[in-house]
Amino acid sequence: MIIAVTGTPGVGKTTVSKLLVEKLGYEYVNLRDYALEKGIGEMKGEELEVEVDELVYNFERDFKGKDIVVDGHLSHFLPADLVVVLRAHPRLIGERLKERGYSREKVGENVEAELVDVILVEALEENENVIEVDTTGKTPEEVVDEILGLIEKGVKKRVGLVDWSEAYDEIIPYLRL
Numbered sequence: 001m002i003i004a005v006t007g008t009p010g011v012g013k014t015t016v017s018k019l020l021v022e023k024l025g026y027e028y029v030n031l032r033d034y035a036l037e038k039g040i041g042e043m044k045g046e047e048l049e050v051e052v053d054e055l056v057y058n059f060e061r062d063f064k065g066k067d068i069v070v071d072g073h074l075s076h077f078l079p080a081d082l083v084v085v086l087r088a089h090p091r092l093i094g095e096r097l098k099e100r101g102y103s104r105e106k107v108g109e110n111v112e113a114e115l116v117d118v119i120l121v122e123a124l125e126e127n128e129n130v131i132e133v134d135t136t137g138k139t140p141e142e143v144v145d146e147i148l149g150l151i152e153k154g155v156k157k158r159v160g161l162v163d164w165s166e167a168y169d170e171i172i173p174y175l176r177l
């Protein structure tokens with residue numbers, strides 16, 4: 001089974017994916033590293049810009065039918081059996097990305113994306129099987145146990161868990177107003 005772990009930068013995709021592969025005995029694939037390795041996309045400054053179609057074509061050829069967890073904020077565009085969309089309070093995204101030294105522009109862009117569910121909406125447009133998991137106030141272990149519990153129960157769709165509109169006032173300092 002191909003499990004795609006997606007979400008806003010800083011939400012915890014890599015942390016959760018690595019723990020998930022340990023528990024499932026699957027292979028871990030970091031989508032950015034994979035694209036770089038295959039020469040897909042172009043570096044624009046610090047950012048890797050990829051053609052999604054080219055990424056999907058290569059990925060399908062290399063991984064179809066394998067048991068993998070693919071980690072990346074574009075992973076919901078891949079032909080996955082299950083897409084896990086991680087969510088976190090936009091304040092946490094802001095704090096984490098600021099701590100990583102991201103520019104004010106980049107922090108704002110990602111806090112706003114989390115606030116208005118950009119990745120969730122994209123994932124739902126691309127795939128039938130989408131599970132949303134709110135990581136706020138949970139440990140990575142708790143998040144992974146929740147994902148494993150849903151897989152075990154055969155849950156293929158669970159969305160509409162979070163509404164960050166109440167968070168707006170709290171995150172104004174991060175927004176690009």
Ligand SMILES: Nc1ncnc2c1ncn2[C@@H]1O[C@H](COP(=O)(O)OP(=O)(O)OP(=O)(O)O)[C@@H](O)[C@H]1O
Nearest residue numbers: 008009010011012013014015016135138139140143
């Ligand atoms: N419940 C949680 N689940 C996942 N990560 C968490 C959780 N709580 C705190 N964290 C922390 O949040 C940070 C998330 O970083 P991580 O690199 O995993 O995010 P990411 O979504 O893969 O980022 P990027 O898209 O930029 O690669 C880590 O420092 C991790 O320890």
